[in-house]
Amino acid sequence: QVQLQESGPGLAKPSETLSLTCNVSDTSISTYYWTWIRQPPGKGLEWIGYIYDSGSTSYNPSLKSRVTISVDTSKNQLSLKMSSVTAADTAMYYCVRDRINCNGPTCFYYFDYWGQGTLVAVSS
């Protein structure tokens, strides 16, 4: 059974760089797309970005200047770095396995496995 376990500092100060990791079990991190998604308290889901082929990335245009997603294939681990955080970055952060299945010209995109999330509060 695929398992994803996020970890992070819990609390970050404004203007700092936030670093989160996600340990991936029972699936190869090299084989799939991997995505970070966040959810501010009481609000909806926001797609942050994904990585595939162990280095190709795509980011939410609203976050692109502050976000870096990377993988460590030796540790089967996914990482997220977000710079210059503010209170607006307070959220639950999820790492997610991202699937793309294509049958000819038709492709399906979906997130099939989610971690339990790690809560990050940004406060001085």
Next chain:
Amino acid sequence: SSELTQDPAVSVALGQTVRITCQGDTLRSYYASWYQQKPGQAPVLVIYGKNNRPSGIPDRFSGSSSGNTASLTITGAQAEDEADYYCNSRDNSGKHRVFGGGTKLTVV
């Protein structure tokens, strides 16, 4: 603003059928996927593609799409279906993903 629009709240009587919709121009090109989120829990995939259910998802959940609208239908809603539901798809550029704002389903 989100490129995918959902009604903020929908209610359904126990055992009845409810349709939750997701609208956006991008849905003319890409299928939506649907996620159920209960309080304090991570979202769970319930429908993807044309109308595919992951293993373990009850067959009362189904999906459909027409034009710029994707729909999640629950036929015979149960009390345990009370949750927030989110749609997701690619955005208009085709390079990124986008979520709808979510629909809170109440089973009365």
